[in-house]
Amino acid sequence: MGVADGWVEIGDRVFVRRYEFYDQNIGVILGDGEALVIDTRATYGQAREILADLRTLTTDPVTVVIDTHGHWDHTFGNAVFRPATIWGHEGCVTFMERTGEARKPAIATNTPELAGFLDEIVIDPPDRTFASTATVEVGSRAVALQYLGRGHTDHDIVISVPGTDVLFAGDLLENGAVPWYGDGYPIDWVTTAAELARLVDPERGVVVPGHGDHAGRAFADRQTASIAALAALAARVHAGEITLEDAIEARPFPEHPAEDARRPLVRALAQLRGELTPPGARRD
Numbered sequence: 001m002g003v004a005d006g007w008v009e010i011g012d013r014v015f016v017r018r019y020e021f022y023d024q025n026i027g028v029i030l031g032d033g034e035a036l037v038i039d040t041r042a043t044y045g046q047a048r049e050i051l052a053d054l055r056t057l058t059t060d061p062v063t064v065v066i067d068t069h070g071h072w073d074h075t076f077g078n079a080v081f082r083p084a085t086i087w088g089h090e091g092c093v094t095f096m097e098r099t100g101e102a103r104k105p106a107i108a109t110n111t112p113e114l115a116g117f118l119d120e121i122v123i124d125p126p127d128r129t130f131a132s133t134a135t136v137e138v139g140s141r142a143v144a145l146q147y148l149g150r151g152h153t154d155h156d157i158v159i160s161v162p163g164t165d166v167l168f169a170g171d172l173l174e175n176g177a178v179p180w181y182g183d184g185y186p187i188d189w190v191t192t193a194a195e196l197a198r199l200v201d202p203e204r205g206v207v208v209p210g211h212g213d214h215a216g217r218a219f220a221d222r223q224t225a226s227i228a229a230l231a232a233l234a235a236r237v238h239a240g241e242i243t244l245e246d247a248i249e250a251r252p253f254p255e256h257p258a259e260d261a262r263r264p265l266v267r268a269l270a271q272l273r274g275e276l277t278p279p280g281a282r283r284d
């Protein structure tokens, strides 16, 4: 599957579309007379592209949006979907309020093609939140949201659709790329990813990562093993058994160049030292 495939139906009236920018997946769930969109992309223009593309599936309005987590490439399009209800984990609101506006200058520097489109973006966090689980209705169809623990951020959620074998994993998984650890909790991520993988049926399950092709249980298991291996390496460095350079050499994401492999390990070491408490977050 690739960006040329348009919408792909991966379950009964459950679709995914892979956009070239950041190789990102956007999900759509159709109910009776209403549509639900999972993640809203990085700019108003990108969000409007979702709405335009959606017209090839339905003329029904988007009444519900779900943010898998608060990163800008998943939420900066939120305002375009109003007056839809926007759902997310309660930590997603905190995260967006703390980082959304503050990160715009860095986004403009790192992604210059977006620089001219950031000023108009109003940070518009979810207005419906939950802590552990929630059920969302779209056109008399139920959609299940779950928080499985900290991982890629402190507030990633997964989305499943009863009656289908689909699980939207957000950025807890990335296919064909290394998951991004910059706001991550690398030690907690091990159990969170394992829990996620268990939700994917080994035969029929379809898991949609935040970025890259959708896949099956084997992919989820494979990436979970890499996430666990990274945490285990960090623990050995922390215990003084090996050096950070040894751990970089043994990195579990072979596609990661050595200079990029350092940061996830450094982040994991910071968590092992108890240093990863963002402003406003609980320490536990």
Ligand SMILES: [Zn+2]
Residues within 6 Å of the ligand: 069, 071, 152, 171, 180, 210
């Ligand atoms: Zn992310």
